[in-house]
Amino acid sequence: MSREHGAATVIDRRTVLKASLLAGGGLALDLLIPVPVLARGENADVAGSRSIAELSAFISVAPDGTVTIVAKNPEIGQGVKTSLPMMVADELDCDWQQVRVVQADLDPQRYGEQAAGGSTATPDNWLPMRQAGAAARAMLIQAAASKWRLPVGELTTSKGRIVQRGTGRSIGYGEVATLAATLAPPDLKTIRLKEPGQFTIIGQPQVGVDSAKIVRGEPAFGSDIRLPGMLYAVYEVAPANGGRLVKADIDAAKRAPGVKHVIPITGNGDPDGGLADGVAIVASNWWLANQARSKLAIEWNASAAKGHSTKTYQTKADAALAAGVGAVLRLDGDPAAKLASAAKRVAARYEYPFIAHAPMEPQNCTARYQDGKIEIWAPSQDPQDGVEALQKALKISPKTVTLHLMRAGGGFGRRLMNDYMVQVAAIAKSVPGVPIQLRWSREDDIRRDYFRPGGWHSFEAGLGSQGELVAFTDHFVTFGDGKEPARAAGLNVGVPPAGLIKHLRYSQSMIPTIVNTGWLRAPGSNALCFASQSFLDEVAVAAGSDLPKLMLALLGERREIPASAHRPSFDTGRAHDVIEKVTETSAWTEKPKQPGTAKGFAFYFSHRGYFAEVVEANVSGGDVTVHKVWVAGDVGNQIVNPMGAENQVRGAVIEGLAQALTGQAIEFIDGVPQQSNFHDFPLARMPMTPEIEIAWVKSDKPPTGLGEPALPPVIPALTNAIFAATGKRIRSLPITLKSA
Amino acid sequence: MPYRLNINGVTRDVDVPRDMPLLWVLRDELGLVGTKYGCGKGLCGACTVHVDGSAQRSCQLPVESVANAKIQTIEHIGATAIGARLQQAWLKIDVMQCGYCQAGQIMAASALLAQTPQPSVGQIDGAMAGNICRCGCYHRIRAAIQIAAGAHEESSHVT
Numbered sequence: 001m002s003r004e005h006g007a008a009t010v011i012d013r014r015t016v017l018k019a020s021l022l023a024g025g026g027l028a029l030d031l032l033i034p035v036p037v038l039a040r041g042e043n044a045d046v047a048g049s050r051s052i053a054e055l056s057a058f059i060s061v062a063p064d065g066t067v068t069i070v071a072k073n074p075e076i077g078q079g080v081k082t083s084l085p086m087m088v089a090d091e092l093d094c095d096w097q098q099v100r101v102v103q104a105d106l107d108p109q110r111y112g113e114q115a116a117g118g119s120t121a122t123p124d125n126w127l128p129m130r131q132a133g134a135a136a137r138a139m140l141i142q143a144a145a146s147k148w149r150l151p152v153g154e155l156t157t158s159k160g161r162i163v164q165r166g167t168g169r170s171i172g173y174g175e176v177a178t179l180a181a182t183l184a185p186p187d188l189k190t191i192r193l194k195e196p197g198q199f200t201i202i203g204q205p206q207v208g209v210d211s212a213k214i215v216r217g218e219p220a221f222g223s224d225i226r227l228p229g230m231l232y233a234v235y236e237v238a239p240a241n242g243g244r245l246v247k248a249d250i251d252a253a254k255r256a257p258g259v260k261h262v263i264p265i266t267g268n269g270d271p272d273g274g275l276a277d278g279v280a281i282v283a284s285n286w287w288l289a290n291q292a293r294s295k296l297a298i299e300w301n302a303s304a305a306k307g308h309s310t311k312t313y314q315t316k317a318d319a320a321l322a323a324g325v326g327a328v329l330r331l332d333g334d335p336a337a338k339l340a341s342a343a344k345r346v347a348a349r350y351e352y353p354f355i356a357h358a359p360m361e362p363q364n365c366t367a368r369y370q371d372g373k374i375e376i377w378a379p380s381q382d383p384q385d386g387v388e389a390l391q392k393a394l395k396i397s398p399k400t401v402t403l404h405l406m407r408a409g410g411g412f413g414r415r416l417m418n419d420y421m422v423q424v425a426a427i428a429k430s431v432p433g434v435p436i437q438l439r440w441s442r443e444d445d446i447r448r449d450y451f452r453p454g455g456w457h458s459f460e461a462g463l464g465s466q467g468e469l470v471a472f473t474d475h476f477v478t479f480g481d482g483k484e485p486a487r488a489a490g491l492n493v494g495v496p497p498a499g500l501i502k503h504l505r506y507s508q509s510m511i512p513t514i515v516n517t518g519w520l521r522a523p524g525s526n527a528l529c530f531a532s533q534s535f536l537d538e539v540a541v542a543a544g545s546d547l548p549k550l551m552l553a554l555l556g557e558r559r560e561i562p563a564s565a566h567r568p569s570f571d572t573g574r575a576h577d578v579i580e581k582v583t584e585t586s587a588w589t590e591k592p593k594q595p596g597t598a599k600g601f602a603f604y605f606s607h608r609g610y611f612a613e614v615v616e617a618n619v620s621g622g623d624v625t626v627h628k629v630w631v632a633g634d635v636g637n638q639i640v641n642p643m644g645a646e647n648q649v650r651g652a653v654i655e656g657l658a659q660a661l662t663g664q665a666i667e668f669i670d671g672v673p674q675q676s677n678f679h680d681f682p683l684a685r686m687p688m689t690p691e692i693e694i695a696w697v698k699s700d701k702p703p704t705g706l707g708e709p710a711l712p713p714v715i716p717a718l719t720n721a722i723f724a725a726t727g728k729r730i731r732s733l734p735i736t737l738k739s740a
Numbered sequence: 741m742p743y744r745l746n747i748n749g750v751t752r753d754v755d756v757p758r759d760m761p762l763l764w765v766l767r768d769e770l771g772l773v774g775t776k777y778g779c780g781k782g783l784c785g786a787c788t789v790h791v792d793g794s795a796q797r798s799c800q801l802p803v804e805s806v807a808n809a810k811i812q813t814i815e816h817i818g819a820t821a822i823g824a825r826l827q828q829a830w831l832k833i834d835v836m837q838c839g840y841c842q843a844g845q846i847m848a849a850s851a852l853l854a855q856t857p858q859p860s861v862g863q864i865d866g867a868m869a870g871n872i873c874r875c876g877c878y879h880r881i882r883a884a885i886q887i888a889a890g891a892h893e894e895s896s897h898v899t
Contacts, residue, residue: 208834210839211830211834215826215843217813217815217843360875407838410875442781655874677783686882689876
């Protein structure tokens, strides 16, 4: 990735405000406020890996009182198009009903980071967004004070009006907005932000700003864009990633109904984020373009993918695990000696498959190339990265690209990659002046994913005479070129029990792959948590204890373990509190009476969120039914939008259950993914959805993000429940009980 | 082939191959983009429309098979009493996350309520099992259907 950031930077740059007159009267306010820049992938969890850009939030107050707030980040269903403007509006102290939210185009000079990843939008924007709103409010008060010839101290605000204390005299924001635009902006240091108890919009359930449009079926998504003269495209690529185009017979496809252009394209030889070789079919209707694919006769060179098969990977992993411990990533104390002298040893091997993201809206992107300039409509989680990728692939100047951010029908990390954007740009460049909408079929979307990589963990634990954990080792077999793990295939060596026990070793072996890998919701944690919390449950059982007790014992006294190069600071007290909470809400110590029914527990800390979860499941005849999931989460002292927050948690839990229970796995034969649609890559459906009870533990820390951290613990909580119900350990995903 | 279609009470003329699925007639010929493409195989329900009142997957309906039918899409469902109630319920508890599947969900739900005005939870789950929501908004979809059916009014639906 081109934009990972290594240097720690302190947020101490001066904030600059710029006020101006809105066209037609009113106040327009630009704020240059330092905001952290998103770090990618596993690094998203690392506090030190962030640098700073300047946010120029844009607020305007029209003479009629309408407040317009720019939503700067991509909306993928995580709710930022609503929650970030809520932060601005609350400090501005306006009525949420007066607020109009408009989506920003890509303009990093103006808006700083515009990406959706790593559950970072809430923590990164919590202060700057509120400062922006508070600064605008201060200017409006100042304008009213000047108009009324009153001291500023006599004035306050309520729901978009400036009110004189004691008298009830008031004036609307719009009525003083034009005057406010002539004032010097305040020094941000003098602006006081609200105390949590004073919020009127934050903390209240607010309906998403696009929801009304969506229930009426109005255009809202990237694939809904319709431009005059637009044509629709498909892009045929090699069945295995990286396959090169040898020759293409395109005559029959050219003659197919509705087809306007058939364009063989030679890529830039970078199958991982660049432009793949392919043949574009452009037609008057997407279905006609897609139908014409069967008329293409293409010869591919897929020799590089030979042998890249699920079975081969399994054999290589077996060999790596048998050969030793691999490369040592972290060594604390002397785990080998402590294992040798342990009162009891527990060893187990865990594994999980590649899986796809499968957002409901398949990848798509729209572009028009004209007079050396390109305009793009992109549902992307990281549009700036896409612009850089297409500049590289097409050798065009950054100044020639205009990008409109489109609402995406789900992201889950898939749209952090921008291959579709590069492809549509290449196609549009071949037919100048014609707007092109590239759409992938569902089959394209699943087969061309940047998959969550599979992996293997060989764990061993040593217990002392009191059943305490004294040594822990994990040999992780992952995918990579031998030097670095592939994208999203690394091991975070800060993960507990690291830091909580004295004798520990994390080591790693790598298997080369030509498969594209990528970040899936809670990357680095979604699979590791399954393996490590399931194994620690085995350790707890061996110690005659249970996992909540083992975790509490490991966490020890309340303290903050400072941020390291590997992870953000970790507060054992916050972990302790969510564990206690979920054991209370789930009545953990009460065992279900129904035969084949039991509870399981897991805890995880990822993306700065602390989550403990309990699953109650029934197993009968090889069928697993989840009755209920209890969640206790700590993401700080303020839930910004409870409406969206609970949905994020439920969605994360359901996604985790789908990964475990529906049979999700992508298999490869010579690099070719064998699954292609929802019949062989299933998702969760309504009837399998259990009751989910959420309890927030509100610590005194500032709010952090919710897109990801609720997902990881649900999978081991389920596998641990299955063990408690049946005595069978689930050491491999997806869960299969019937054949066993 | 020329076809005269009745869509949302309006006559629309199109000239397309006879096997073109209704979904692509709606989206790419007529610009009715509220109906969504999710799988193209009738597996996800994102493309659900009403054909003579019954919920159908428009990605599986060749245009020639609906030439004489009354077709209704999400763009027009608010004009029906049930559709309007569902839209209000959807907004009352803000069902959606990404929102992409919701047109199909509302179309499936309105066909259910037309047939079964007071569905049980089991009936709702059964009728909605063909509609995937990748974001996992199932609790709220279920609750919104109950609200639109006149039940569930006082309970805490933001759950």
